[in-house]
Amino acid sequence: MKRIAVLASGSGSNAQRLIEHFRAHALAQVVLVACDQPQARVLQRAWDLHVPSYLFSGKELRDGTLLGELQQHRIDLIVLAGFMRLIPAELVRAFPDRIVNIHPALLPKFGGKGMYGHHVHEAVVAAKETESGITIHFVNERYDEGRMLFQAKCPVLPDDTPESLAERIHALEHVHYPRVVEKLITG
Numbered sequence: 001m002k003r004i005a006v007l008a009s010g011s012g013s014n015a016q017r018l019i020e021h022f023r024a025h026a027l028a029q030v031v032l033v034a035c036d037q038p039q040a041r042v043l044q045r046a047w048d049l050h051v052p053s054y055l056f057s058g059k060e061l062r063d064g065t066l067l068g069e070l071q072q073h074r075i076d077l078i079v080l081a082g083f084m085r086l087i088p089a090e091l092v093r094a095f096p097d098r099i100v101n102i103h104p105a106l107l108p109k110f111g112g113k114g115m116y117g118h119h120v121h122e123a124v125v126a127a128k129e130t131e132s133g134i135t136i137h138f139v140n141e142r143y144d145e146g147r148m149l150f151q152a153k154c155p156v157l158p159d160d161t162p163e164s165l166a167e168r169i170h171a172l173e174h175v176h177y178p179r180v181v182e183k184l185i186t187g
Ligand code: GAR
Pocket: 008, 010, 011, 012, 013, 014, 015, 081, 082, 083, 084, 102, 103, 104, 115, 116, 117, 120, 169, 170, 173
């Protein structure tokens, strides 16, 4: 049984999908939700779904405390689901090709520092793009640059707002993220 930790900073709709997808799975399970924001809705979702959660600070992310916690839980795979901080090199080295992220645009476009959540959709709409989508990729020490695993596209409509686009992107994420993570685990 592969043990998955989900790292999240916000609402946690992807975290919830992942937890539900792997709930009755024979090969993997989400055993920990780790979060860096005390007010994040993902903590309530984890509670409601009976998954243990762990709250940590930016300092604890960088000084190895989070790494120790993940090792204590015997985590095999780390899945970032709306996690907004840079993963430190030490953590990347401890989990080689075992940290994945989802980005709400078609990387390498609209990625990098500061490009997360609604900032991404605002930039895509402002640039008058005709399509956007999602990218699932391995995580390295730089924002949004790890090896790509999967992309899916959707249209950007002329009257889209960042909010309406975010909704379309979330729907795409909820369909594909659990499936791609499962494929990674089962090979
Ligand atoms: C998702 O759209 C995810 O792709 C994005 O944050 C949102 C979190 O939603 N991640 C990034 O922007 C990372 N750079 P959720 O909390 O409802 O899962």
